[in-house]
Amino acid sequence: MPDRIAISADLGGSAIKAGAVDENGKILRELRVETRASEGVDAVLWRIETVVDSVRNNLRDSHHEIIGAGVGCPGLVNTQTGTVHFAPNLTGWQDVELGPRLAERLKMPVLVENDANAAAWGEFWIGSAKTASSLVLFTLGTGIGGGIVLDGEIWHGSTDTAAELGHMIVEANGEPCACGSRGCLEAYSSVTGIRRRATEAINAGESSALSTYLNNGELSGEEVYTCALSGDPLAARLMREAGYYLGVATVTVMHMLNPEKILFAGGLAAATDMIMNPIREVVQTRALNVPRDKASVDFAYLADKAGLIGAAGCVFHRYATSA
């Protein structure tokens, strides 16, 4: 019997990654092309098709049965129809029928999943949460997303918009968030939030190595982390506070959902102890004993492969039994 394979793609604002993944979650082939979202929806669709097709063709001579493809996509997707309603980092992506179009061109079943949900599924399937039955994943990057797995299924909510963990309110009258609300987790613990807070502090007269980066354009999470490591007080404080607010959100997640695992993924999570120590301190001092003692709070193991592996895992989960 040939090995069963799922093709997966991870559609990001700057790159499209595609892979061939086996039933153990092992990536057998991997390709990466630029997204070039500015060239428009059709150009991006063509590039997704091309890169997925290349991965597939690359497998042709081997003994594999390809059972379908899964695409992890940022933003708001309809997982039933495969439509992308809105993707914040992809110019012009409004109600794009990504799933049906890919299925027609590639002649195979295609599912579309929110990228953070796909990453959560990857961690649940084969990563840091593979022994757990419930998982909440925070993805820390420009913004903050999330994925929730309950009782062995991704929880999508009633309109496919569950796990918008960046917009949990952690400070009722807190700082402004890009969403129009205030006090969202994303306003404190995302790269965007840290950048805004750094700018405010520097404009208010605080001196920091971060000002050089801000003056030269964008400030990345890695740069804040580097400055904090080298002892810059503002950078260190902002990282600590980012962790603190993640800890506050983690306590709320524990008290609401009492999951077995709570994981952190993405660029900022790579700052390891600088983020995880304040998270653990808040959890230790402020969570109720019973949900806390049985829950583990950790980094996500699969790191930037979680989306690719998870989208493939979704394909196996949805199509494998009927294939």
Added chain:
Amino acid sequence: MPDRIAISADLGGSAIKAGAVDENGKILRELRVETRASEGVDAVLWRIETVVDSVRNNLRDSHHEIIGAGVGCPGLVNTQTGTVHFAPNLTGWQDVELGPRLAERLKMPVLVENDANAAAWGEFWIGSAKTASSLVLFTLGTGIGGGIVLDGEIWHGSTDTAAELGHMIVEANGEPCACGSRGCLEAYSSVTGIRRRATEAINAGESSALSTYLNNGELSGEEVYTCALSGDPLAARLMREAGYYLGVATVTVMHMLNPEKILFAGGLAAATDMIMNPIREVVQTRALNVPRDKASVDFAYLADKAGLIGAAGCVFHRYATSA
């Protein structure tokens, strides 16, 4: 074929209610006795058995098939074993094998459920959420509890402690909570929280009709509501703020779980618009459009019958198909 009936009991700090409920959620018989928790665990267990048995005997001559009993209990229960680990309002209740003991005495299957979970199941089964597939219920009283129904099942979490909605953190550095943390929803929007805040304001020199009640002993939610209705500024402000923080928690619930229904039950919820208006205002201005537009935010319809009906509903859900 005889009608199938579930016996249910709602175990509270001051009263034990018991009922016989049919498959449509209709209460056919109902009894109420005092709990008298101070008399000890065995005395309370005997009173539960007696009142449940009285309800059952009262049905003997009619054409009913009793398929089991369900008990809604405050605090921390193990829904698999029927053990009550801890019940804050019941003196001495530590690891009481309520389910097994009742089953042995009553010679029928007995399940034990957290009382707020039972109320959520009642609303889901036959009340305000009966057309929904997902529901989050806040119970507003001395403290704040909750119940979560997802995809047609109560979500218990990994250690049966999910839906502790009173301990969602809504104000990261906020007011102290009885749980030892700070900024919990319960510190602002429960009767205990309102009472503490009223005391602080009055001690700080604010004049209010509430001071009379506080000086005479306990201050109830109804009294705060009455004073607010009659124009007392402190009472009105505390009610408005209780609603405001419930709105903040509601936004977090929407963004995390994207449920179809969010309901409010209990004494304080009876203050209707005074609580619901600020909740709706926060939701309208601060929730993301998609989860907000499809979610309904309402009072719970079954009011103080939700626990009794819901515990019976749990019996039908667990035992009816195999009966």
